[in-house]
Amino acid sequence: MIPAPFEYLAPTTVEDALAALAEHGEDAKILGGGQSLLPVLRMRLNAPEMVIDLGKIESIRGIRDDGDAIVIGAMTTHAAVGSDPLVAEHAALVSRAVDHLADAQIRHRGTFGGALAHADPAGDLGAPALALGAQFVIAGPGGTRTVAADDFFIDLFETAIGEDEILTEVRIPKHTGWGAHYEKFVRVAHQWPIVAVAAAVRVEGGVIAEARVGLTNMGNTPLRARSVEEALVGVQATEDAVREAAGKAADGTNPPSDLNGQASYRKHLATVLTRRAVVTAAGG
Amino acid sequence: MTTTQDRPAVAKEIGQERRRKEDQRLITGRTRWTDNIVLPGMLHMAMVRSPFAHAKITSIDKSAAEASPNVVSVLTGADLGESQGVLINAWAITTDQVTPTHLPCPIDKVSFAGEIVAVVVARTQAEARDAAELVDVEYEELPAALDLKKSANDEVLAHPDLGTNKSAFWKFDSLEAGTGSSIDEAIEKARTDGVVIEREYRQQRLIPAFMEPRSTVVDPTGEQITMWSATQVPHILRFALAATTGVSESKIRVIAPDVGGGFGGKLQTTPEEWLTFAIANRLGKPVKFTETRSESLMVAHHGRDQWQKLTLAADKEGNVLGLKVDLLADLGAYVSLVGGGVPVLGAFMFNAIYKFPAYQFNCQTVLTNKTWTDAYRGAGRPEATFGIERMMSELAAELDMDPLELREKNWIKHEEFPFTTVAGLEYDTGNYEAATALAREMFGYDDLRAEQKRRRDAGDKVQLGIGISTFTEMCGLAPSRVLGQLNYGAGGWEHASVRMLATGKVEVVTGASAHGQGHETAFSQIVADRLGVAFDDVEVLHGDTQIAHKGLDTYGSRSLVVGGEALVKAADKVVEKAKPVAAHLLEASVDDIEFEGGRFTVRGTDQGLAIGEIAAAMFSAHDYPEGMEPSLDSEATFDPVNFNYPHGTHLCAMEVDTETGAVKMRKYVCVDDIGTVINPLIVSGQIHGGLVQGIAQALWEEAVYDDAGTLVSGSFVDYLLPTAADTMNYEIDHTSTPSITNTLGTKGVGEAGTIASTPAVVNAVVDAVRHLGVNDIQMPCTPERVWKAVNGVGAGGEASTEGAAAAHFDPATGMEGTTDRTTGGTQA
């Protein structure tokens, strides 16, 4: 599999990357870790004339503590996110999701920003980002803007990032002390989830005080199961108590039907996986 | 004490866990794969493939492609004409088989999605692929024959000019053959006072998915035309090329260098090989074609794809009375090299290890507008084993008997060997009781049954099932006369030669053609023992028709049991030739010469010579017996008198999550009787790999087409191959009843794991939920199918797989993609 011919640039600053993007317009494509873009090019599903590689821009790689949030640079690899102690402590849900994302090789090349920018509804990072209320920092010709997770995911493979913009970092509000679990349902280990549920809960005295639940592959974008979250507040952190709230997980969702399962089956899975995710997150 | 006795005893090589000689180069990839071969002035090809399953080609505009940079030539089927040759079917299973003409590049009509319609030749592979997108082909779409059952009714014709999709009907009947009684009477009797189990099983379509995509290089610039190809069958390839292109066989040299797996998928003669050959000759330059993974999944032949209607008759005590098999087998668009012969191989195996008084096998092969099917690891025998082992478990359930006891009641007892079966084969050796007893103990059968009961009683969400497969297979293809009776186009012998080099090293040439099995190691062990030379002093040569001039290649678990025996015979001839030389040099009588541990000694003395010393003496040839040729080199061709019948007991425990339908393997134990084991490490590797492939058919793999005849599972995102992360530690062991059809007592092991494991897994999944009213779950047992079966939604998990591939890459960017005509992708 050989891609169609293209030109290649590897700028070292965000400014230079933006300038290149401005110059080449819609003929250009941003390259993050290439784990989604390269298959697209190699299968000739797309043929950009210019590929702008962000791999040499140091300023958007790495993880830092920024007071009430953890900031993850767009070019930080999945493997780096997965092994980072700050993320583990303050955004454990993200660590759990990354643990089972694709396989080890892909985790060492694929990037946090690339995966979110790609916005595959079956991608593992959208639901945790949504559930934790992440903020997306986007740089463009007119400067930098910040978009809330609720407004970031627009449709299948479509985000708030404009054609002339670059996602530079993602700010994740600290959820220190929250229990977290990402329940991913697959047939083989290296697969995208058929359905997955991201759950973070704060338990006080055996009772759920706050809950955040995100759903993967239950619609054209990652979804937040707000009715489940509300129903969980004040509930005992036990399987039977959680069951009823989890039963609402599929409400209002519109999952796909594909080789791995029909929509009706996915809706059923969402309820079971939500219950399991919440119970595990709560330490049950 | 004699000097001979003073020498340390040479450890026997046979039975040693030798690490494979070939691993370093195969694992690192620093070797001669076909695609690594680069020749001066070499050109590259890219194929333009049809996006339609069935269509007329109305026009092909090559002009834009021809004008593309560094394009040398763009050729269509019409341009190539007769020079492209034709692809053969080597096994017409009946004399009136309907066999469509199979051109490598058809001229006016395509018969499956992915079929080649034009070839672009350019200076680089990238330029060839870029230009291939510029070839403008106009099609007039025709209705496509896709569904196997509908195609069998001739509703839509795959090849309208043939007037039917029915290619051949093949029948075996025990009453007619004189090997048993009437099946109709057996079924009738069981209907009145016994039990009749009737089931229909689906063998889904599979893709062999070898690791190295297929690749071919042809160099026409010498006196002989040389073809390198990633093939399992260099000898058959050379023969077929000569037979169909008019080029003399002696002018064709075929080399299968290191080949990265095949699993039957490279037991083929391919359009790509024929086109590379034709075009290299036409242009007078070396030409290479290497397929992409997408092409490989779409057009390299597929496997299985059958509907099996089975009727099992038994009495109320569980004694089997008869078995009737009605198969529909999907050939795809053409009858390929072995084609309809694959399901026919199953004809002899449905009766398996059981003593059926009556048996009938009917097989209808059917043409459709899909990728053609052919051998895939096990070829015919996994299908048969699945059918019978599922049915035996169903019978046990019906009679409320333990499925192991039911099997034992019906199988051939160890003291009954040799045993002639109702299908007419003579099983030479075996001991099903011994293998089963060991497997049962290793598995902890009774404990697991007790746990299963506890879980059922408690209504656990996760249920436990136990699956059994007590399989046998016929392997070591094969006795030439039997193949002749089956109308197969070739024999089943194998050739070997042994060359004694002047330096004491030994070169062994085999006609078997390894593609990852470890022949070099195992054959070295055999020769080391036979000639008493060091393992490292043996070099095994294969896969080049100029070196291994005679051979029938590697498939059907034949290399060791047929090729290994040829090697033994050749090595023994070397010893026989060396004896008189030893006698001459030691000034003794030949009758007094003894050979052991690589030394020829004079009986009762301490005088002796090593075989290497005799080889050196024959090289200088200064002093050797009168009237003898100065050479120890020897060759042998071995044609077995019978197949070879490995067997084993496989036990599998599966956990089924009734809430989600997810299945998880808990334990897998197998005890295989493969006779004498040459190298336990290689055997473990074969069994592990074989198991994973069989388990993958049960749980994961399926080639799915949409209503238009496009392969939906066209990448590894959707065609689910397991990785190491999806496997577990399989517990394997052996019992041994050496085969008596070869000197070493070996039985084939290349396919055993695949053949045995599929029904063991499905039996376990069904067993876990049988108490919930389930008696079948179609393969692959996806979580959705299992969940539906458990919840009574849909017809017991029988629904076929539907839906599109998940689009992880497709619209990725919001930009228009170009059309990849090289993968037959539908036009954007």
Ligand SMILES: Cc1cc2nc3c(=O)[nH]c(=O)nc-3n(C[C@H](O)[C@H](O)[C@H](O)COP(=O)(O)OP(=O)(O)OC[C@H]3O[C@@H](n4cnc5c(N)ncnc54)[C@H](O)[C@@H]3O)c2cc1C
């Ligand atoms: C076999 C396989 C299995 C996989 N399984 C999973 C899985 O189970 N779960 C999962 O979540 N993912 C999975 N992935 C996808 C993986 O997570 C990728 O890493 C991710 O989709 C893309 O990240 P990337 O850095 O490689 O981006 P790239 O492939 O380089 O880019 C993807 C897209 O995002 C754009 N882009 C990249 N970076 C930026 C940026 N900073 N700003 C703006 N646009 C940008 C690109 O232009 C492109 O359109 C799998 C991939 C493969 C190949």
